[in-house]
Amino acid sequence: MDSHMIKDSYRQMVVDAGNTMVSLGLTVGTWGNISVRDVETGLIYIKPSGMPYCDITIDDIVVMNSKYEIVSGHRKPSIEFHFHIGIMNARKDVNAIIHTHPIFSSAFAVTRQDIPGISEDFVQIVGDKVINCEYSLPGTPELAINVVKGLGDRNAVMVPNHGTICVGADIPSALKICHVVEKSAQIYIYAKLIGDPQIISEPDMRAMQDFARNHYGQGK
Template sequence: MTDSGDVRTQVVAAAKAMDAAGLVVGTAGNVSGREADGTIWLTPSALPYGQMGIENLAAVDLDGNLLEDTARPSTEKAMHLACYRAFPEVGGVVHCHPIHASMFAVAHKSIPAVIEEVIVYLGGDVRVTDYRPTGTDELGEEVVRHLGDRSAVLMANHGMLCIGESPDHALHAALVAEHTARIVWGASRLGDPVDLPERALSDFTGAYTYLRRETWAAP
């Protein structure tokens, strides 16, 4: 869990880095972070990332109630809040629309865990949810269903959501997932991607489980 004085700064930094990395277009996507006291800071709706500062963020509680005199939060806050309610160890959430990962989401195909780092950092293959409308509680529930042992999930016909111990950590998960999607897409042009050996899958899954349990500090 990120120290309270750093959460807003990390949310803005992750949002700007997400935009710079090409994981979103325009004002799409959103980022959030949780303070130790439970306050959640979310990026606002319809504000270009280049203009965003900590003063533009919205503060909400776990029920979605607006705290303080802050901005209107993203319309997709429900899935952020669902992640924080379900997983006390999570301190950051990133939702984005990267090109290659989104192609998998539109095709309703998981990004396979054919590279070791995918298992270490994401927990395994990046699975696809059933379709649920954007901004609904149902989408939040569907996303959470796939994140108990993963750091990334694809939303059918939509994009991707990633979790982490901080906003920066969640952004790293998104970058790993998109990098892998691009490699798998390219490899599929050469032939069928080859799975890792079962022993490697088991060993690296254990590493992810340990890191999430022991190093993601719950409040």
């Protein structure tokens, strides 16, 4: 591996995203993990296993390829590298993956319920709903198969009794998905306490997704 293919800027993205994830309360301790793919080289930069986010520097980031091989780094990669690389291989539109252990969406993962499409931001950028994939033990190749299948073409999936996985074209997009999924889970739980939450209709979901994809933003 040519060392010039390894980019410090990508290592730094993983370090920074980890600190952001902790500061937003989306995980605790060493749990959760992050990866980002450099589309130019196809290399995937991933968090090291079992290190507190505040201790991780760019020298600790592990670089892997699409064949699940380590190409650079002296640390062991996150035990969840199977699903990070599995998702990257299955979804060419995904270049960043953030796996969180959050509170509100975990309530859905523990009760194995879907997070339904109840708010505009959620249906525009996450999908019609977020489902639980089939249960498997953490860090196993079986979990990776179940995660890829459960994610499908949505931008988030829950792992039963474990946590949430959010994906995006880059780190800011994946972080936004984490935020919106967690917010929607919180809203739904609160809404259930005071009444009967209404789900957005399928035609309206499609219309909002089309608008977000094709017309929203400056210059569209």
